[in-house]
Amino acid sequence: MINNLRVGLMEEINFPQLPDNQTGLSVIVRFRGERERERDEGRRMDLMEKNMELIEVQKLEGHTDRVWNAAWNPVSPILASCSGDNTTVLEETHTRTVRSCSWSPSGKLLATASFDGTTAIWEDLGDEFECISTLEGHENEVKSVSWNASGSYLATCSRDKSVWIWEVLGGNEYDCASVLNGHTQDVKMVLWHPTMDVLFSCSYDNTIKVWWSEDDDGDYQCVQTLDESTNGHSSTVWAISFNAAGDKMVTCSDDLTLKIWRADISMMHSGEGYAPWTHVCTLSGYHDRTIFSTHWSSDDIIASGAGDDAIGLFVESKQHDSVNGPSFNLLLKKEKAHEMDINSVQWSPSKENRLLASASDDGMVKIWQLETIP
Amino acid sequence: MNWRITPASSSSIKLLSLPLIELRQSRYFYFSLENLLVVCVRGKRMVSGLINENPTVYERKERRVRTDSTNTDEFSVEPIDQLEIFDILFFDFAIVNIHHIRDIRDPEHPYSLEQLKVLTEDSVEVDDHKSYVRVTFTPTVEHCSMATIIGLSVRVKLMRSLPPRYKIDIRVAPGSHATEAALNKQLNDKERVAAALENPNLVEMVDECLSPSFE
Numbered sequence: 359m360i361n362n363l364r365v366g367l368m369e370e371i372n373f374p375q376l377p378d379n380q381t382g383l384s385v386i387v388r389f390r391g392e393r394e395r396e397r398d399e400g401r402r403m404d405l406m407e408k409n410m411e412l413i414e415v416q417k418l419e420g421h422t423d424r425v426w427n428a429a430w431n432p433v434s435p436i437l438a439s440c441s442g443d444n445t446t447v448l449e450e451t452h453t454r455t456v457r458s459c460s461w462s463p464s465g466k467l468l469a470t471a472s473f474d475g476t477t478a479i480w481e482d483l484g485d486e487f488e489c490i491s492t493l494e495g496h497e498n499e500v501k502s503v504s505w506n507a508s509g510s511y512l513a514t515c516s517r518d519k520s521v522w523i524w525e526v527l528g529g530n531e532y533d534c535a536s537v538l539n540g541h542t543q544d545v546k547m548v549l550w551h552p553t554m555d556v557l558f559s560c561s562y563d564n565t566i567k568v569w570w571s572e573d574d575d576g577d578y579q580c581v582q583t584l585d586e587s588t589n590g591h592s593s594t595v596w597a598i599s600f601n602a603a604g605d606k607m608v609t610c611s612d613d614l615t616l617k618i619w620r621a622d623i624s625m626m627h628s629g630e631g632y633a634p635w636t637h638v639c640t641l642s643g644y645h646d647r648t649i650f651s652t653h654w655s656s657d658d659i660i661a662s663g664a665g666d667d668a669i670g671l672f673v674e675s676k677q678h679d680s681v682n683g684p685s686f687n688l689l690l691k692k693e694k695a696h697e698m699d700i701n702s703v704q705w706s707p708s709k710e711n712r713l714l715a716s717a718s719d720d721g722m723v724k725i726w727q728l729e730t731i732p
Numbered sequence: 733m734n735w736r737i738t739p740a741s742s743s744s745i746k747l748l749s750l751p752l753i754e755l756r757q758s759r760y761f762y763f764s765l766e767n768l769l770v771v772c773v774r775g776k777r778m779v780s781g782l783i784n785e786n787p788t789v790y791e792r793k794e795r796r797v798r799t800d801s802t803n804t805d806e807f808s809v810e811p812i813d814q815l816e817i818f819d820i821l822f823f824d825f826a827i828v829n830i831h832h833i834r835d836i837r838d839p840e841h842p843y844s845l846e847q848l849k850v851l852t853e854d855s856v857e858v859d860d861h862k863s864y865v866r867v868t869f870t871p872t873v874e875h876c877s878m879a880t881i882i883g884l885s886v887r888v889k890l891m892r893s894l895p896p897r898y899k900i901d902i903r904v905a906p907g908s909h910a911t912e913a914a915l916n917k918q919l920n921d922k923e924r925v926a927a928a929l930e931n932p933n934l935v936e937m938v939d940e941c942l943s944p945s946f947e
Contacts, residue, residue, distance in 0.1 A: 424926075442926070454930055457923075473927055499927050517927065544924070562921065594921060612921070647899060665899065698896055699922070720896065 405659070405673050405689055409731045412669065412692045415713070416725040425717035427458040427702045433465035435708070437715055439723045440470060452478060458502045458547075463509045471500040477514050479532065490530040495522055495537075504557075506550040511535070513557050515545035521559050521569065523578060540567055540580045547597050552604045554626060560595035566609055570632060581632050584609075584619065589637035591617065599654040607635065608660050610649035615642040616662055616672070618686060638683050644670050644691060647699070655705040655712065659689065659728070663700030663716055668693045671728070696720050811860035812894070817867070818856050820893040821886065836885050836941050840878055850882065865890065866901040870908045879909055883919040884928060885941040 423442040430437055440456035454473035461468055468480040468487065477493040477500055496516035504513045512524040512532065523536040543562035550557055557569040557578065568582040584590040593612035600607050607619045618638040625633040647665030654660050662670040671689040696718035706713035712728035821836060836851075850869050858865040867886055871879045883902045890900050903916045918924050928934050 455926065473930060501923070517924075546923070562917075562924075593917070 406676070406687060410671075410690050411729050411731050412671070412690060412695075412714070412726045413729050414724055415727045418723040418725070419721070421721040421723070423721060424698075424719040425701065425721060425723055426455070428704050428715040428717040428723050429459050429461055429468075430704055430706045430708075430715065431461045431465045432463060432707050437723070437725075438468055439715075439717055441721070452476065454499075457500065460503045460505060462505045463507060467509075469503040469505065469512060471503040471514060473499040475500060475516070477503050477512075479512075479530075491532050493522075493524055493532055493534075495534055496520070501545060502547040502549075504548045504550050506555055506557075507552055508555075511550070511555065513548040513550060513559075515548040515559055517544040519543060519545060519561075521545055521548055521557070521567075523557065525576075535576050536578050538569055538578055538580070540583075541565070546595065549598045549600070552600050552602065554604070554623065556626075558598050558607070560598050560609060562594045564591050564593055564595060564611075564613075566590065566595055566598065568635065572632070582634055584635060584637075589617070589640070591615065594648075596649065597651045597653075599652050599660070601654045601658060602656045606638070606654075608652050608654055610652040610662055610664075612648040614645055614647070614649065615640050616644075616649060616652055616660070617641070618684075620683075639685050641672060641686055641688075644672075644688055650700060651702045651704075653703050653705050653714075656707065656709065657712070659705075659712070660686065661703040661705060661714055663695075663703035663718075665699040666693075667696050667698060667700060667718075669695045669700065669703060669714070669716055669726070692726075695726075696722060696724065812858060813860065814856045814858050817858050817865055817890070817894075818851075821851060821856075821867070821889055836882075836889060851886075863895075863897040864899050864901075865894070866903065868903050868905050870905040879904060879915055880918070881934070881937050881941065883915065884925065884934065885938045887919065887925060888929070888938050889942055 418437075418439070421439070421441040425439050425441045428437060428439040438459050438461070440459045442455040452470065452472035452474050456470050456472045458471045459468055460471075466482055467490075468482065470478045470480065472478070475494065475496045475498055478489050479491040479493070480487040481490045493512075493514065496514065497518040499517045500514050501517065502515050505511070506513070510526050512526060513521060514524070515521045519539065519541045521538040521541070522534060523538065525533045525535040527533055538557075538559075541559065541561040541563050545559050545561045548557060548559045555571070555574075558566060559569070560566045564585060566584040567580050568584075569578045570581045571578045572581075586592055591609065591611040591613050595609055595611045598607060598609050605620055605623050607621075608616055609619070610616045617640050619635045620638050621635045622633045625631070645662065645664040645666050645668065649662050649664040651663040652660060658674060660672040662672070664670070669692040671691070672686045673689045675685045675687045677685075695716060698719035700716050700718045702715075702717040704715045706715065714726040714728065715723060716726065717723045850872060851867070855868050855870075856865065857868075867890070869882060869886060871882065883904070887900060887902050890898070894900070902919045904912050906912065909915055929938075
């Protein structure tokens with residue numbers, strides 16, 4: 359028996375006209391409506407002691423090719439997804455697969471990273487999106503794009519092993535502020551720290567690199583590398599995610615594990631210099647294929663999406679071992695969440711309900727609700 | 733559907749006349765002989781009949797006969813097994829052509845991967861219930877620079893032939909290549925594979941390996 363579900367469904371789904379040969383961003387969904395259901399007072403307390411279930415709320419089938427990434431708008435109830443298919447909502451910009459998309463903190467701009475080597479910035483004009491800028495410079499496919507917390511910087515990374523930092527100037531101008539070399543192989547993802555201007559990148563070379571400009575003069579250097587010698591991953595690292603406070607981070611990899619890291623960021627906030635990240639624990643044995651994506655929700659549930667078509671949810675265990683530090687347990691594993699590899703999992707920023715979007719090679723984006731079952 | 737037979741130089745030719753047994757709706761049909769199995773895989777379209785019912789078939793080395801060939805129910809779903817995957821890797825369109833009945837071709841030589849012993853039946857490990865297949869291939873020389881193309885071709889062929897639920901792993905036989913680990917890693921990184929398949933030069937080479945040749 360499931361709690362009463364009354365979902366305010368999609369008010370409008372914009373399915374694009376199908377033009378010829380445009381690969382690009384497809385399906386921007388306006389998802390409106392509040393969910394009416396009984397609130398569970400104890401919901402933020404011990405999740406492990408309840409029976410939880412991940413229920414599919416919505417299935418978005420507009421894509422005709424694999425969906426690489428899905429991103430929730432931080433302020434309005436909109437979900438953007440990007441794909442390798444030949445559909446586009448917007449004018450011709452990208453000529454190849456759009457690999458990843460990211461909303462600016464204000465929610466007004468959407469950045470899309472494409473295999474054609476460019477990153478496009480789109481402005482939400484209400485009825486449509488307009489491409490206001492195209493960032494060129496990478497030698498080959500751009501894999502990921504990330505805005506910093508204030509929206510003043512953009513970072514991109516590519517198979518060309520480099521990470522680029524772009525400064526957001528006024529008037530739709532973007533300037534390349536820095537080109538960071540250091541990785542020895544493709545860089546899979548970049549992510550800015552949620553509260554500080556520290557940049558993280560993870561790569562096919564099995565490492566995670568931390569980039570910081572100590573003097574805040576825009577001169578970013580690699581201040582730390584998390585590799586196998588520091589309890590890091592033994593194969594390609596695909597994704598990174600931070601908790602809301604920014605003092606913990608989860609990474610996932612082709613080595614079939616998720617790793618949790620932490621740092622004493624109060625030290626950094628108070629200007630005492632760089633606080634290094636240390637390994638906390640490794641979650642292994644939960645997925646038997648590459649874990650492509652992970653996301654840490656605002657109420658501390660870690661979601662993972664993998665090549666075994668399953669979604670895993672993890673929470674910190676209540677038993678705090680003062681010697682070994684915090685540990686994490688599997689809350690639930692949703693097998694066969696999709697019919698093919700899951701490329702991206704993203705929690706909705708909405709505080710009212712626990713919504714998770716998942717995007718897959720099967721061309722679908724699904725929205726899930728994490729529910730307690732009585 | 734066209735049948736064309738060309739005699740080969742080194743093996744005997746057998747003239748056969750056989751009934752056609754259509755096994756599956758979507759993919760292939762075969763006709764079975766006493767000790768020879770000829771399997772032809774057609775893309776995804778249904779084959780409704782043979783134009784030439786008395787093809788001349790070239791006898792190659794001995795092959796296992798399917799023991800359950802008495803199953804003539806054309807709509808039955810049979811699990812995919814090792815032989816089928818091997819066959820998928822070796823038969824492209826239903827053209828019975830002596831030299832090229834077995835594809836995939838080596839990128840550099842006019843021989844199939846089977847002829848060069850790059851692939852054998854034992855190269856394939858498949859578990860249909862788990863929707864998993866692993867193909868292990870052996871490049872002819874340790875520094876084979878074509879190993880990437882071969883691996884990519886095998887992957888593309890399987891992707892096109894198997895149901896989407898399948899997870900595919902490709903690797904080189906352990907100890908058979910100088911940069912084995914790096915090669916395996918890149919053959920199984922789907923983003924690299926996707927990017928490679930958007931590269932027109934690579935796609936052309938892969939298509940060359942996978943195309944049947946008409947001579």
